[in-house]
Amino acid sequence: QLLESGGDLVQPGGSLRLSCAASGFTFSSYAMTWVRQAPGKGLEWVSVISGGGGTTFYADSVRGRFTISRDNSKNTLSLQMSSLTAEDTALYYCAKVSYSSGWSNDCWGQGTLVTVSS
């Protein structure tokens, strides 16, 4: 199970930190991703972090502004977002990567809403 939190209304240029609490699986054994969905739009991959936390990748749209991290001792995934713009307004999902399922996402949280507006 995955449970996101931290979504809020933030002003353009501001920062926000999202969290995702994991349970029911060996968290440190799996890569984790963030995927977002703007209102009424499709899915957009944001970032991924390896199980150990040593490898990270980002979408071009967020690279340099967002930082993904994890605390395996607390089974928690995080996304630090800065220099936010209206284009970052979206529902942010965390999702588990399934190696046995072709690196697809077999478990998703319910999402946390980030609204960037003045």
Place this chain on the structure above:
Amino acid sequence: DIQLTQSPSTLSASVGDRVTITCRASQSISSWVAWYQQKPGKAPKLLIYKASSLESGVPLRFSGSGSATGFTLTISSLQPDDFATYYCQHYNFSSWTFGQGTKVEFK
């Protein structure tokens, strides 16, 4: 970057219809394709992985096929619970890409 283009964007169908959704890649992506179903207000649900493997618990009326640049998701007999938006997804070892989605609605 690899682009995924789904067609159609919207599909009108009736219960019992056979439905096919296509996902085309801008370059060959082997079989690293997954399909998801998303209902309003809900998180996506994995249906198919590695182009044709059915995720555990997903009804057998769902199937996937294809390779290289062309992939399809087929629902053999559309059920009321299947009206939703479907997305294809590709993984390329450092990023994931989604198609723009196909909404399956009541005819």
